[in-house]
Amino acid sequence: MGMTLTEKILARASGKARVYAGENVWVRVDILMTYDVCGPGTIGVFKREFGKSAKVWDPKKIVITPDHYIFTTDALCNRNVDTLREFAREQGLPYFYDIIDDPRGHWKYDASRGPLVRQHGSHYVGVCHTALPLKGHTRPGEVLLGTDSHTCTAGAFGEFATGIGNTDAGFVMGTGKILLKVPETMLFWFEGALQPGVMGKDVILHVIGEIGFDGATYRAMEFRGPGASAMNMDDRMTIANMAIEAGGKNGIFEADQKTFDYVNERVAANGTKKEYEAVTPDADASYVYNKKFDLSKLEPTVACHPDPGQRKLARELGHVALDRAYIGSCTGGKTSDFIAFARVVKGRQVKIDTFGVPATTQVVQDLRAVKLGDKSVWQILVDAGVRMTENAGCAACLGGPEDTFGRVNTPMKCISATNRNFPGRMGNRESQVLLASPATVAASALTGKVTDPREFWS
Protein backbone atom coordinates (compact mmCIF):
# COMPACT_ATOMS: atom_id res chain seq x y z
CA MET A 1 0.00 0.00 0.00
CA GLY A 2 1.30 3.42 -0.95
CA MET A 3 1.50 6.71 0.89
CA THR A 4 -0.34 10.04 0.66
CA LEU A 5 1.50 13.37 0.21
CA THR A 6 1.49 13.99 3.97
CA GLU A 7 2.68 10.46 4.79
CA LYS A 8 5.52 10.73 2.29
CA ILE A 9 6.78 14.01 3.73
CA LEU A 10 6.56 12.77 7.32
CA ALA A 11 8.29 9.50 6.40
CA ARG A 12 11.23 11.33 4.89
CA ALA A 13 11.42 13.87 7.72
CA SER A 14 11.47 11.08 10.29
CA GLY A 15 14.07 9.02 8.43
CA LYS A 16 11.72 6.11 7.78
CA ALA A 17 10.96 4.19 4.61
CA ARG A 18 7.29 4.54 5.34
CA VAL A 19 4.90 5.71 8.04
CA TYR A 20 1.31 4.77 8.82
CA ALA A 21 -1.58 7.01 9.87
CA GLY A 22 -1.85 6.99 13.65
CA GLU A 23 1.86 6.38 14.21
CA ASN A 24 3.80 8.86 16.38
CA VAL A 25 7.11 9.87 14.82
CA TRP A 26 9.93 12.28 15.60
CA VAL A 27 10.09 14.71 12.71
CA ARG A 28 12.96 16.95 11.61
CA VAL A 29 11.71 20.52 11.12
CA ASP A 30 12.79 22.67 8.15
CA ILE A 31 11.30 26.02 9.19
CA LEU A 32 9.89 27.31 12.47
CA MET A 33 7.88 30.53 12.21
CA THR A 34 6.76 32.72 15.07
CA TYR A 35 5.55 36.30 15.62
CA ASP A 36 4.70 38.94 18.22
CA VAL A 37 1.78 37.25 19.97
CA CYS A 38 3.27 33.79 20.52
CA GLY A 39 6.98 34.50 19.94
CA PRO A 40 7.79 36.07 23.33
CA GLY A 41 6.09 33.15 25.11
CA THR A 42 7.97 30.66 22.94
CA ILE A 43 11.24 32.42 23.69
CA GLY A 44 10.29 32.30 27.40
CA VAL A 45 9.81 28.52 27.23
CA PHE A 46 13.05 28.10 25.24
CA LYS A 47 15.11 30.06 27.79
CA ARG A 48 13.48 28.45 30.80
CA GLU A 49 14.13 24.95 29.51
CA PHE A 50 17.40 25.23 27.59
CA GLY A 51 19.07 27.96 29.67
CA LYS A 52 19.44 31.74 29.46
CA SER A 53 22.47 31.56 27.16
CA ALA A 54 21.16 28.69 24.99
CA LYS A 55 21.39 28.97 21.21
CA VAL A 56 18.61 28.03 18.80
CA TRP A 57 19.14 24.83 16.82
CA ASP A 58 19.65 26.61 13.50
CA PRO A 59 19.33 30.42 13.06
CA LYS A 60 18.61 30.05 9.32
CA LYS A 61 15.57 27.87 10.00
CA ILE A 62 13.77 30.34 12.22
CA VAL A 63 11.57 33.02 10.66
CA ILE A 64 10.10 35.78 12.84
CA THR A 65 7.44 38.10 11.43
CA PRO A 66 5.86 40.69 13.72
CA ASP A 67 2.38 41.09 12.22
CA HIS A 68 -0.49 40.60 14.67
CA TYR A 69 -0.60 43.52 17.14
CA ILE A 70 1.71 46.08 15.60
CA PHE A 71 -0.19 49.26 14.84
CA THR A 72 -1.56 49.81 18.33
CA THR A 73 -0.64 52.01 21.28
CA ASP A 74 -1.03 49.04 23.66
CA ALA A 75 2.23 49.12 25.65
CA LEU A 76 2.44 45.33 26.16
CA CYS A 77 2.04 44.76 22.41
CA ASN A 78 4.81 47.26 21.63
CA ARG A 79 6.99 45.56 24.27
CA ASN A 80 6.41 42.15 22.69
CA VAL A 81 7.85 43.37 19.38
CA ASP A 82 10.89 44.68 21.26
CA THR A 83 11.31 41.23 22.87
CA LEU A 84 11.46 39.65 19.40
CA ARG A 85 14.06 42.19 18.23
CA GLU A 86 16.27 41.58 21.23
CA PHE A 87 16.10 37.81 20.71
CA ALA A 88 16.83 38.08 16.97
CA ARG A 89 19.90 40.23 17.69
CA GLU A 90 21.16 37.99 20.49
CA GLN A 91 20.74 34.83 18.38
CA GLY A 92 21.90 36.34 15.10
CA LEU A 93 18.68 35.45 13.28
CA PRO A 94 18.87 36.50 9.61
CA TYR A 95 15.12 36.21 8.95
CA PHE A 96 13.58 38.66 11.39
CA TYR A 97 11.30 41.04 9.48
CA ASP A 98 11.30 43.91 11.92
CA ILE A 99 8.82 46.76 12.04
CA ILE A 100 11.63 49.31 12.48
CA ASP A 101 15.04 49.50 10.80
CA ASP A 102 17.18 50.13 13.91
CA PRO A 103 18.18 46.75 15.45
CA ARG A 104 18.69 48.47 18.81
CA GLY A 105 15.61 50.67 18.65
CA HIS A 106 12.20 50.42 20.30
CA TRP A 107 8.87 50.22 18.57
CA LYS A 108 6.19 52.73 19.42
CA TYR A 109 3.12 53.22 17.27
CA ASP A 110 2.21 56.86 16.73
CA ALA A 111 -1.59 57.09 16.79
CA SER A 112 -1.52 60.81 16.01
CA ARG A 113 -0.49 60.03 12.42
CA GLY A 114 -3.68 58.05 11.88
CA PRO A 115 -4.13 54.41 10.90
CA LEU A 116 -3.83 54.81 7.12
CA VAL A 117 -0.31 56.21 6.69
CA ARG A 118 2.70 53.93 6.56
CA GLN A 119 4.51 53.64 9.88
CA HIS A 120 6.83 50.68 9.27
CA GLY A 121 10.46 50.45 8.24
CA SER A 122 12.01 48.88 5.14
CA HIS A 123 12.33 45.26 6.40
CA TYR A 124 8.75 44.84 7.51
CA VAL A 125 6.66 42.34 5.51
CA GLY A 126 3.28 41.81 7.12
CA VAL A 127 1.17 38.72 7.76
CA CYS A 128 3.36 35.70 8.44
CA HIS A 129 1.55 33.21 6.19
CA THR A 130 1.80 35.42 3.13
CA ALA A 131 5.28 36.63 4.15
CA LEU A 132 6.72 33.10 4.26
CA PRO A 133 6.29 32.31 0.54
CA LEU A 134 7.06 35.90 -0.51
CA LYS A 135 10.42 35.84 1.29
CA GLY A 136 11.40 32.38 0.00
CA HIS A 137 10.73 30.22 3.06
CA THR A 138 8.22 27.77 1.57
CA ARG A 139 9.50 24.78 -0.42
CA PRO A 140 7.83 21.58 -1.63
CA GLY A 141 8.46 18.45 0.45
CA GLU A 142 9.51 20.32 3.60
CA VAL A 143 8.11 20.48 7.14
CA LEU A 144 7.10 23.97 8.29
CA LEU A 145 5.76 24.64 11.78
CA GLY A 146 4.44 27.91 13.13
CA THR A 147 2.88 29.23 16.33
CA ASP A 148 -0.30 30.05 14.48
CA SER A 149 -3.19 27.86 13.40
CA HIS A 150 -3.18 29.23 9.84
CA THR A 151 0.37 27.95 9.30
CA CYS A 152 -1.40 25.29 7.20
CA THR A 153 -1.43 27.92 4.40
CA ALA A 154 2.03 26.74 3.29
CA GLY A 155 0.52 23.40 2.30
CA ALA A 156 -0.28 25.20 -0.98
CA PHE A 157 3.39 24.66 -1.87
CA GLY A 158 3.32 20.88 -1.45
CA GLU A 159 4.78 20.83 2.05
CA PHE A 160 3.61 19.67 5.46
CA ALA A 161 2.69 22.75 7.47
CA THR A 162 0.80 22.99 10.74
CA GLY A 163 0.28 25.19 13.79
CA ILE A 164 1.70 24.46 17.25
CA GLY A 165 1.68 26.09 20.70
CA ASN A 166 4.45 27.92 22.57
CA THR A 167 5.68 24.92 24.53
CA ASP A 168 6.05 22.73 21.44
CA ALA A 169 7.65 25.64 19.59
CA GLY A 170 10.09 26.20 22.47
CA PHE A 171 11.09 22.55 22.15
CA VAL A 172 11.54 22.87 18.38
CA MET A 173 13.60 26.03 18.86
CA GLY A 174 16.06 24.09 20.99
CA THR A 175 16.11 20.76 19.16
CA GLY A 176 14.79 21.17 15.59
CA LYS A 177 12.48 18.22 16.17
CA ILE A 178 8.90 17.51 17.12
CA LEU A 179 6.88 14.42 17.95
CA LEU A 180 3.91 14.26 15.54
CA LYS A 181 1.09 11.83 15.00
CA VAL A 182 0.79 10.92 11.32
CA PRO A 183 -2.73 12.04 10.38
CA GLU A 184 -5.20 10.07 8.30
CA THR A 185 -5.69 11.76 4.92
CA MET A 186 -8.93 12.95 3.30
CA LEU A 187 -8.82 13.37 -0.49
CA PHE A 188 -10.72 16.25 -2.12
CA TRP A 189 -10.65 15.70 -5.87
CA PHE A 190 -11.38 18.88 -7.82
CA GLU A 191 -12.69 18.81 -11.39
CA GLY A 192 -13.94 21.56 -13.70
CA ALA A 193 -13.19 25.26 -13.74
CA LEU A 194 -14.57 28.00 -11.48
CA GLN A 195 -17.18 30.30 -13.02
CA PRO A 196 -16.34 34.01 -13.28
CA GLY A 197 -16.95 35.67 -9.91
CA VAL A 198 -16.32 32.43 -7.99
CA MET A 199 -13.02 32.21 -6.09
CA GLY A 200 -10.81 29.82 -4.11
CA LYS A 201 -12.50 31.12 -0.97
CA ASP A 202 -15.85 29.83 -2.24
CA VAL A 203 -14.29 26.41 -2.81
CA ILE A 204 -13.02 26.05 0.75
CA LEU A 205 -16.22 27.46 2.29
CA HIS A 206 -18.13 24.89 0.24
CA VAL A 207 -15.81 22.08 1.38
CA ILE A 208 -16.05 23.06 5.07
CA GLY A 209 -19.85 23.22 4.76
CA GLU A 210 -19.74 19.74 3.26
CA ILE A 211 -17.72 18.04 6.01
CA GLY A 212 -18.55 20.34 8.96
CA PHE A 213 -16.45 22.59 11.20
CA ASP A 214 -14.84 19.54 12.83
CA GLY A 215 -15.03 17.25 9.80
CA ALA A 216 -11.27 17.07 9.35
CA THR A 217 -10.18 17.10 13.02
CA TYR A 218 -6.76 15.41 13.38
CA ARG A 219 -6.70 14.77 9.61
CA ALA A 220 -4.76 15.90 6.55
CA MET A 221 -6.79 17.46 3.73
CA GLU A 222 -5.23 16.64 0.34
CA PHE A 223 -6.52 18.75 -2.57
CA ARG A 224 -5.89 17.26 -6.03
CA GLY A 225 -7.35 16.71 -9.47
CA PRO A 226 -7.41 18.77 -12.67
CA GLY A 227 -9.35 21.55 -10.93
CA ALA A 228 -6.59 21.88 -8.33
CA SER A 229 -3.86 21.86 -11.00
CA ALA A 230 -5.65 24.64 -12.86
CA MET A 231 -5.66 26.91 -9.80
CA ASN A 232 -3.12 29.68 -9.33
CA MET A 233 -0.96 29.77 -6.20
CA ASP A 234 -3.10 32.41 -4.50
CA ASP A 235 -6.25 30.28 -4.71
CA ARG A 236 -4.29 27.25 -3.46
CA MET A 237 -3.07 29.34 -0.51
CA THR A 238 -6.61 30.48 0.34
CA ILE A 239 -7.84 26.88 0.34
CA ALA A 240 -4.94 25.39 2.33
CA ASN A 241 -5.20 28.34 4.76
CA MET A 242 -8.68 27.34 5.89
CA ALA A 243 -8.03 23.61 6.42
CA ILE A 244 -7.89 24.46 10.13
CA GLU A 245 -11.45 25.79 9.97
CA ALA A 246 -12.59 22.22 9.41
CA GLY A 247 -10.27 21.10 12.23
CA GLY A 248 -7.63 19.83 9.79
CA LYS A 249 -4.05 19.23 10.93
CA ASN A 250 -2.82 20.33 7.53
CA GLY A 251 -4.03 21.04 4.01
CA ILE A 252 -1.85 20.13 1.06
CA PHE A 253 -1.67 20.51 -2.73
CA GLU A 254 0.64 18.49 -4.95
CA ALA A 255 3.55 20.63 -6.13
CA ASP A 256 3.64 21.17 -9.91
CA GLN A 257 5.39 23.45 -12.40
CA LYS A 258 3.39 26.47 -11.14
CA THR A 259 4.64 25.75 -7.62
CA PHE A 260 8.25 25.28 -8.76
CA ASP A 261 8.19 28.53 -10.77
CA TYR A 262 6.71 30.47 -7.86
CA VAL A 263 9.12 29.02 -5.28
CA ASN A 264 12.24 29.21 -7.47
CA GLU A 265 11.64 32.85 -8.29
CA ARG A 266 11.27 33.80 -4.63
CA VAL A 267 14.13 31.77 -3.16
CA ALA A 268 16.40 33.27 -5.84
CA ALA A 269 15.20 36.82 -5.16
CA ASN A 270 15.77 36.44 -1.41
CA GLY A 271 18.88 34.26 -1.40
CA THR A 272 17.20 31.58 0.72
CA LYS A 273 17.77 27.82 0.40
CA LYS A 274 17.25 26.70 -3.21
CA GLU A 275 17.29 22.93 -2.85
CA TYR A 276 14.14 20.95 -2.23
CA GLU A 277 12.66 17.63 -3.19
CA ALA A 278 8.95 17.51 -3.94
CA VAL A 279 6.87 14.41 -3.20
CA THR A 280 4.16 12.78 -5.29
CA PRO A 281 1.32 10.67 -3.91
CA ASP A 282 1.18 6.96 -4.66
CA ALA A 283 -1.71 5.70 -6.78
CA ASP A 284 -2.54 3.08 -4.14
CA ALA A 285 -2.38 5.44 -1.16
CA SER A 286 -5.10 4.98 1.45
CA TYR A 287 -7.64 7.72 2.19
CA VAL A 288 -10.29 7.82 4.93
CA TYR A 289 -12.46 10.04 2.74
CA ASN A 290 -12.49 10.50 -1.02
CA LYS A 291 -14.87 12.82 -2.78
CA LYS A 292 -15.11 14.55 -6.16
CA PHE A 293 -16.10 18.21 -6.39
CA ASP A 294 -17.19 19.81 -9.67
CA LEU A 295 -15.85 23.35 -9.35
CA SER A 296 -17.93 24.58 -12.30
CA LYS A 297 -21.10 24.03 -10.23
CA LEU A 298 -19.96 26.14 -7.27
CA GLU A 299 -21.55 29.51 -6.61
CA PRO A 300 -20.47 32.40 -4.37
CA THR A 301 -20.66 30.97 -0.87
CA VAL A 302 -20.97 32.50 2.60
CA ALA A 303 -20.29 31.07 6.06
CA CYS A 304 -22.84 32.61 8.44
CA HIS A 305 -22.44 33.35 12.15
CA PRO A 306 -21.30 31.61 14.35
CA ASP A 307 -18.87 29.18 12.71
CA PRO A 308 -17.16 28.54 9.35
CA GLY A 309 -19.35 25.50 8.69
CA GLN A 310 -22.62 27.52 8.43
CA ARG A 311 -22.72 27.35 4.63
CA LYS A 312 -25.23 29.30 2.53
CA LEU A 313 -25.18 30.69 -1.00
CA ALA A 314 -24.71 34.44 -1.27
CA ARG A 315 -27.82 34.71 -3.45
CA GLU A 316 -29.95 33.13 -0.68
CA LEU A 317 -28.95 35.84 1.81
CA GLY A 318 -30.11 39.00 0.04
CA HIS A 319 -32.30 39.85 3.04
CA VAL A 320 -29.35 40.01 5.46
CA ALA A 321 -28.45 43.66 6.15
CA LEU A 322 -24.84 44.46 7.03
CA ASP A 323 -23.08 47.20 8.99
CA ARG A 324 -19.51 46.72 7.79
CA ALA A 325 -17.35 45.07 5.14
CA TYR A 326 -13.71 44.05 5.58
CA ILE A 327 -11.08 42.77 3.14
CA GLY A 328 -7.71 41.61 4.41
CA SER A 329 -5.76 38.88 6.28
CA CYS A 330 -3.67 35.89 5.15
CA THR A 331 -6.86 34.46 3.64
CA GLY A 332 -8.25 37.44 1.76
CA GLY A 333 -5.60 40.16 1.70
CA LYS A 334 -3.47 39.05 -1.25
CA THR A 335 -3.03 41.05 -4.46
CA SER A 336 -5.44 38.85 -6.43
CA ASP A 337 -8.04 39.28 -3.67
CA PHE A 338 -7.92 43.06 -3.98
CA ILE A 339 -8.03 42.86 -7.78
CA ALA A 340 -11.24 40.79 -7.58
CA PHE A 341 -12.64 43.34 -5.14
CA ALA A 342 -11.72 46.21 -7.50
CA ARG A 343 -13.42 44.51 -10.46
CA VAL A 344 -16.68 44.63 -8.51
CA VAL A 345 -16.49 48.14 -7.02
CA LYS A 346 -14.85 49.96 -9.95
CA GLY A 347 -16.77 53.19 -10.63
CA ARG A 348 -19.22 52.54 -7.80
CA GLN A 349 -19.56 53.59 -4.15
CA VAL A 350 -19.70 51.41 -1.07
CA LYS A 351 -22.82 51.87 1.08
CA ILE A 352 -21.42 50.65 4.43
CA ASP A 353 -18.13 51.24 6.30
CA THR A 354 -15.53 49.25 4.40
CA PHE A 355 -11.96 48.56 5.51
CA GLY A 356 -9.05 47.28 3.39
CA VAL A 357 -5.87 45.83 4.95
CA PRO A 358 -3.25 44.41 2.56
CA ALA A 359 -1.59 41.25 3.89
CA THR A 360 1.94 42.37 3.05
CA THR A 361 3.87 45.48 2.11
CA GLN A 362 4.36 43.86 -1.32
CA VAL A 363 0.59 43.81 -1.77
CA VAL A 364 0.50 47.56 -1.06
CA GLN A 365 3.08 48.08 -3.83
CA ASP A 366 1.27 45.74 -6.22
CA LEU A 367 -2.06 47.51 -5.73
CA ARG A 368 -0.46 50.82 -6.62
CA ALA A 369 1.21 49.31 -9.71
CA VAL A 370 -1.59 47.15 -11.14
CA LYS A 371 -4.13 49.06 -13.20
CA LEU A 372 -7.66 48.18 -14.27
CA GLY A 373 -8.24 50.60 -17.13
CA ASP A 374 -6.71 53.96 -16.28
CA LYS A 375 -6.67 53.62 -12.51
CA SER A 376 -4.61 51.59 -10.05
CA VAL A 377 -6.40 48.99 -7.97
CA TRP A 378 -5.54 51.04 -4.89
CA GLN A 379 -7.13 54.17 -6.38
CA ILE A 380 -10.24 52.27 -7.47
CA LEU A 381 -10.81 51.11 -3.90
CA VAL A 382 -10.12 54.52 -2.36
CA ASP A 383 -12.44 56.20 -4.90
CA ALA A 384 -15.14 53.66 -4.06
CA GLY A 385 -14.95 54.75 -0.42
CA VAL A 386 -12.87 51.91 1.02
CA ARG A 387 -10.61 52.93 3.92
CA MET A 388 -7.29 51.50 2.72
CA THR A 389 -4.34 51.34 5.11
CA GLU A 390 -0.68 51.15 4.09
CA ASN A 391 0.06 49.32 7.34
CA ALA A 392 -0.11 45.69 6.21
CA GLY A 393 -0.80 43.15 8.94
CA CYS A 394 -3.38 40.95 10.64
CA ALA A 395 -5.36 43.97 11.91
CA ALA A 396 -9.01 43.28 12.78
CA CYS A 397 -9.17 39.69 11.46
CA LEU A 398 -8.78 38.54 15.07
CA GLY A 399 -10.05 41.63 16.83
CA GLY A 400 -6.92 42.53 18.75
CA PRO A 401 -6.45 45.58 20.98
CA GLU A 402 -9.36 48.05 20.93
CA ASP A 403 -7.56 50.61 18.77
CA THR A 404 -6.92 48.06 15.99
CA PHE A 405 -7.82 49.34 12.50
CA GLY A 406 -11.22 48.01 11.43
CA ARG A 407 -11.93 46.25 14.74
CA VAL A 408 -15.61 45.50 15.32
CA ASN A 409 -16.18 47.37 18.58
CA THR A 410 -19.98 47.20 18.80
CA PRO A 411 -22.52 44.36 18.29
CA MET A 412 -22.65 44.85 14.51
CA LYS A 413 -22.81 42.54 11.49
CA CYS A 414 -19.66 42.42 9.37
CA ILE A 415 -19.03 40.58 6.09
CA SER A 416 -15.37 39.71 5.84
CA ALA A 417 -12.84 38.13 3.49
CA THR A 418 -11.04 36.65 6.54
CA ASN A 419 -11.05 33.09 7.84
CA ARG A 420 -12.88 32.70 11.15
CA ASN A 421 -16.27 33.79 12.46
CA PHE A 422 -16.76 32.29 15.90
CA PRO A 423 -18.52 34.69 18.32
CA GLY A 424 -16.41 37.77 19.02
CA ARG A 425 -13.69 36.89 16.52
CA MET A 426 -13.35 40.44 15.15
CA GLY A 427 -13.88 42.22 18.49
CA ASN A 428 -17.18 42.68 20.29
CA ARG A 429 -18.46 39.35 21.64
CA GLU A 430 -22.05 40.01 20.56
CA SER A 431 -21.02 40.98 17.00
CA GLN A 432 -21.54 38.67 14.02
CA VAL A 433 -19.12 37.90 11.19
CA LEU A 434 -20.08 36.42 7.83
CA LEU A 435 -17.19 34.94 5.83
CA ALA A 436 -17.13 35.34 2.06
CA SER A 437 -14.82 35.79 -0.93
CA PRO A 438 -13.34 39.23 -1.63
CA ALA A 439 -15.73 39.52 -4.60
CA THR A 440 -18.77 38.78 -2.44
CA VAL A 441 -17.54 41.18 0.26
CA ALA A 442 -17.17 43.85 -2.43
CA ALA A 443 -20.66 43.34 -3.88
CA SER A 444 -22.14 43.33 -0.38
CA ALA A 445 -20.31 46.56 0.49
CA LEU A 446 -22.00 48.18 -2.53
CA THR A 447 -25.53 47.20 -1.51
CA GLY A 448 -25.30 46.96 2.29
CA LYS A 449 -26.78 43.46 2.09
CA VAL A 450 -25.25 40.07 1.34
CA THR A 451 -24.94 40.12 -2.46
CA ASP A 452 -23.86 37.67 -5.16
CA PRO A 453 -20.87 39.35 -6.87
CA ARG A 454 -21.95 38.09 -10.30
CA GLU A 455 -24.51 40.93 -10.29
CA PHE A 456 -21.58 43.35 -10.61
CA TRP A 457 -18.77 41.20 -12.09
CA SER A 458 -17.02 42.87 -15.03
Added chain:
Amino acid sequence: MSKIIRGKVYVVRDNIDTDQIIPAQYLSLLPNVPEEYEKLGSHAMAGLPDSSYPERFIKPGAMDAEYPIIIGGRNFGCGSSREHAPVALGAANCEAVVAEGFARIFFRNCVATGEIYPIESTQRLCEIFKTGDEAELDLDKNEMVAVETGQRYALKPLGDARAVIDAGGLFAYAKKTGMIAAG
Protein backbone atom coordinates in the same frame (compact mmCIF):
# COMPACT_ATOMS: atom_id res chain seq x y z
CA MET B 1 -1.07 8.58 41.22
CA SER B 2 -4.78 8.77 41.91
CA LYS B 3 -6.54 11.88 40.77
CA ILE B 4 -9.99 13.04 41.79
CA ILE B 5 -11.30 16.50 40.91
CA ARG B 6 -14.39 17.59 42.81
CA GLY B 7 -16.40 20.79 42.56
CA LYS B 8 -18.85 22.84 40.56
CA VAL B 9 -19.07 22.47 36.80
CA TYR B 10 -19.38 25.25 34.21
CA VAL B 11 -21.34 24.09 31.17
CA VAL B 12 -20.82 25.34 27.61
CA ARG B 13 -22.02 24.07 24.22
CA ASP B 14 -20.40 23.08 20.91
CA ASN B 15 -17.56 24.80 19.15
CA ILE B 16 -16.12 26.88 21.98
CA ASP B 17 -13.19 28.42 20.09
CA THR B 18 -10.03 29.92 21.52
CA ASP B 19 -11.35 33.48 21.04
CA GLN B 20 -14.15 32.66 23.48
CA ILE B 21 -11.72 30.96 25.90
CA ILE B 22 -9.33 33.94 25.84
CA PRO B 23 -10.25 36.87 23.58
CA ALA B 24 -7.52 38.14 21.28
CA GLN B 25 -7.14 41.50 23.02
CA TYR B 26 -5.56 39.72 26.02
CA LEU B 27 -2.93 37.86 24.01
CA SER B 28 -0.33 40.54 24.69
CA LEU B 29 -0.10 39.04 28.20
CA LEU B 30 2.80 36.58 28.43
CA PRO B 31 2.06 33.20 30.02
CA ASN B 32 5.64 32.96 31.29
CA VAL B 33 5.51 36.19 33.34
CA PRO B 34 3.83 35.29 36.70
CA GLU B 35 1.66 38.39 37.12
CA GLU B 36 0.59 38.28 33.45
CA TYR B 37 -0.20 34.57 33.89
CA GLU B 38 -2.59 35.47 36.72
CA LYS B 39 -4.19 38.21 34.61
CA LEU B 40 -4.76 35.73 31.78
CA GLY B 41 -6.68 33.59 34.29
CA SER B 42 -8.92 36.51 35.24
CA HIS B 43 -10.02 36.78 31.58
CA ALA B 44 -10.68 33.04 31.05
CA MET B 45 -13.85 32.41 29.00
CA ALA B 46 -14.36 36.19 28.73
CA GLY B 47 -15.29 35.83 25.06
CA LEU B 48 -18.50 33.88 25.69
CA PRO B 49 -21.42 36.05 24.55
CA ASP B 50 -23.47 37.34 27.53
CA SER B 51 -26.63 36.57 25.60
CA SER B 52 -25.85 32.82 25.68
CA TYR B 53 -23.90 32.71 28.95
CA PRO B 54 -25.36 35.19 31.47
CA GLU B 55 -23.67 33.24 34.29
CA ARG B 56 -19.98 34.20 33.86
CA PHE B 57 -17.08 31.78 34.34
CA ILE B 58 -15.14 34.43 36.28
CA LYS B 59 -17.30 36.61 38.50
CA PRO B 60 -16.78 40.39 38.13
CA GLY B 61 -13.68 41.46 40.04
CA ALA B 62 -12.51 37.87 40.69
CA MET B 63 -9.14 36.48 39.54
CA ASP B 64 -10.14 32.80 39.60
CA ALA B 65 -13.11 30.67 38.64
CA GLU B 66 -15.14 28.75 41.16
CA TYR B 67 -15.44 25.90 38.67
CA PRO B 68 -12.64 23.30 38.60
CA ILE B 69 -14.41 21.47 35.77
CA ILE B 70 -15.75 22.75 32.44
CA ILE B 71 -18.20 20.59 30.49
CA GLY B 72 -18.33 21.19 26.75
CA GLY B 73 -19.92 19.76 23.61
CA ARG B 74 -18.23 19.01 20.28
CA ASN B 75 -14.98 20.58 19.02
CA PHE B 76 -13.92 22.31 22.24
CA GLY B 77 -10.89 24.58 21.74
CA CYS B 78 -11.20 24.99 17.98
CA GLY B 79 -9.66 27.98 16.25
CA SER B 80 -6.26 29.44 16.91
CA SER B 81 -3.11 27.76 18.20
CA ARG B 82 -2.75 30.18 21.11
CA GLU B 83 -1.37 28.37 24.12
CA HIS B 84 -2.88 31.19 26.15
CA ALA B 85 -6.16 29.20 25.99
CA PRO B 86 -5.30 26.22 28.23
CA VAL B 87 -3.01 28.52 30.23
CA ALA B 88 -5.86 30.96 30.97
CA LEU B 89 -8.09 28.09 32.15
CA GLY B 90 -5.30 26.67 34.33
CA ALA B 91 -4.45 30.11 35.70
CA ALA B 92 -8.12 30.50 36.68
CA ASN B 93 -7.77 27.31 38.81
CA CYS B 94 -9.73 25.17 36.40
CA GLU B 95 -8.31 21.63 36.24
CA ALA B 96 -10.22 19.72 33.60
CA VAL B 97 -12.39 20.13 30.53
CA VAL B 98 -14.75 17.24 29.81
CA ALA B 99 -16.10 17.48 26.25
CA GLU B 100 -17.47 15.28 23.47
CA GLY B 101 -14.46 16.18 21.35
CA PHE B 102 -11.47 18.51 21.21
CA ALA B 103 -9.77 20.45 18.47
CA ARG B 104 -6.29 19.10 17.82
CA ILE B 105 -4.03 22.01 18.73
CA PHE B 106 -5.94 22.83 21.93
CA PHE B 107 -5.66 19.21 23.07
CA ARG B 108 -1.96 19.19 22.31
CA ASN B 109 -1.42 22.50 24.14
CA CYS B 110 -3.24 21.15 27.22
CA VAL B 111 -0.82 18.24 27.33
CA ALA B 112 2.32 20.24 26.49
CA THR B 113 1.63 22.82 29.22
CA GLY B 114 0.17 20.37 31.74
CA GLU B 115 -2.39 23.04 32.61
CA ILE B 116 -5.63 21.16 31.92
CA TYR B 117 -6.82 17.55 31.62
CA PRO B 118 -8.75 17.43 28.30
CA ILE B 119 -11.05 14.44 28.76
CA GLU B 120 -13.48 13.07 26.20
CA SER B 121 -16.92 12.03 27.38
CA THR B 122 -18.92 9.14 25.95
CA GLN B 123 -22.20 11.04 26.25
CA ARG B 124 -23.36 14.56 25.55
CA LEU B 125 -22.86 15.75 29.13
CA CYS B 126 -23.54 19.40 28.29
CA GLU B 127 -27.23 18.39 27.95
CA ILE B 128 -27.20 16.60 31.32
CA PHE B 129 -25.29 18.95 33.64
CA LYS B 130 -26.11 22.57 34.41
CA THR B 131 -23.66 25.26 35.44
CA GLY B 132 -23.23 25.10 39.22
CA ASP B 133 -23.96 21.35 39.57
CA GLU B 134 -21.48 19.48 41.76
CA ALA B 135 -19.48 16.70 40.14
CA GLU B 136 -16.66 14.36 40.97
CA LEU B 137 -14.21 13.42 38.26
CA ASP B 138 -12.11 10.30 38.79
CA LEU B 139 -9.24 10.02 36.31
CA ASP B 140 -8.33 6.49 37.40
CA LYS B 141 -11.80 5.06 37.06
CA ASN B 142 -12.44 7.23 33.97
CA GLU B 143 -15.82 8.35 35.19
CA MET B 144 -17.66 11.42 36.32
CA VAL B 145 -20.30 11.33 39.05
CA ALA B 146 -23.12 13.85 39.39
CA VAL B 147 -23.02 14.39 43.15
CA GLU B 148 -26.70 15.21 43.56
CA THR B 149 -28.09 12.18 41.72
CA GLY B 150 -25.19 9.77 42.15
CA GLN B 151 -25.39 9.06 38.42
CA ARG B 152 -22.09 7.88 36.89
CA TYR B 153 -20.92 8.79 33.40
CA ALA B 154 -18.09 6.94 31.62
CA LEU B 155 -15.18 8.93 30.19
CA LYS B 156 -12.58 7.95 27.61
CA PRO B 157 -9.10 7.32 29.05
CA LEU B 158 -6.42 9.95 28.44
CA GLY B 159 -3.85 7.26 27.67
CA ASP B 160 -0.19 8.33 27.52
CA ALA B 161 -1.18 11.99 27.80
CA ARG B 162 -2.23 11.49 31.45
CA ALA B 163 1.33 10.99 32.75
CA VAL B 164 2.57 14.06 30.86
CA ILE B 165 -0.11 16.29 32.44
CA ASP B 166 0.42 14.71 35.88
CA ALA B 167 4.11 15.62 35.62
CA GLY B 168 3.29 19.25 34.74
CA GLY B 169 3.74 19.26 30.97
CA LEU B 170 6.05 18.15 28.19
CA PHE B 171 9.38 19.39 29.55
CA ALA B 172 8.70 18.31 33.16
CA TYR B 173 7.71 14.86 31.91
CA ALA B 174 10.74 14.56 29.64
CA LYS B 175 13.04 15.44 32.55
CA LYS B 176 11.26 13.16 34.99
CA THR B 177 11.52 10.20 32.66
CA GLY B 178 15.10 10.91 31.60
CA MET B 179 14.24 11.78 27.97
CA ILE B 180 16.14 15.03 28.42
CA ALA B 181 18.65 16.03 31.09
CA ALA B 182 17.13 17.57 34.21
CA GLY B 183 18.25 21.21 34.29
